[in-house]
Amino acid sequence: MNGLTIHEAAPITGWSPRMLRYIERVGLVEPARTAAGYRLYGPEQLQRLRTLRELLAQHGFGLAELGFALRLRDEPELRAAVDQWLDAVPERPAEVSPDDWLRWEQEKHQALLAAVNLREMEIA
Numbered sequence: 404m405n406g407l408t409i410h411e412a413a414p415i416t417g418w419s420p421r422m423l424r425y426i427e428r429v430g431l432v433e434p435a436r437t438a439a440g441y442r443l444y445g446p447e448q449l450q451r452l453r454t455l456r457e458l459l460a461q462h463g464f465g466l467a468e469l470g471f472a473l474r475l476r477d478e479p480e481l482r483a484a485v486d487q488w489l490d491a492v493p494e495r496p497a498e499v500s501p502d503d504w505l506r507w508e509q510e511k512h513q514a515l516l517a518a519v520n521l522r523e524m525e526i527a
Contacts, residue, residue: 406443429470
């Protein structure tokens with residue numbers, strides 16, 4: 404066995420076993436696996452975890468944000484959708500008067516939330 408188990412790596416890296424699993428799940432570190440499926444953290448993974456902690460501390464963001472940045476890099480469709488949203492300028496629909504625009508947006512939001520809640524109830 405050439406590496407540390409998750410419970411050996413946790414105190415060395417300062418990440419809990421739960422966080423190490425999360426870091427793997429979002430694709431930031433990929434430990435090797437034994438034949439039995441146990442994670443093994445070698446020097447490469449330990450270095451990635453150390454520099455990950457430094458990166459997060461230096462720039463003041465979290466694992467979820469870095470995981471999303473990785474998705475943006477790996478998923479062109481997602482990147483295009485985010486770029487499109489960031490570049491979009493809010494525009495009042497032609498059929499809605501300026502005085503009714505706020506109410507119209509509120510009603511759209513309420514309908515969307517109702518649809519989401521209904522879907523969640525159907526799934527549960």
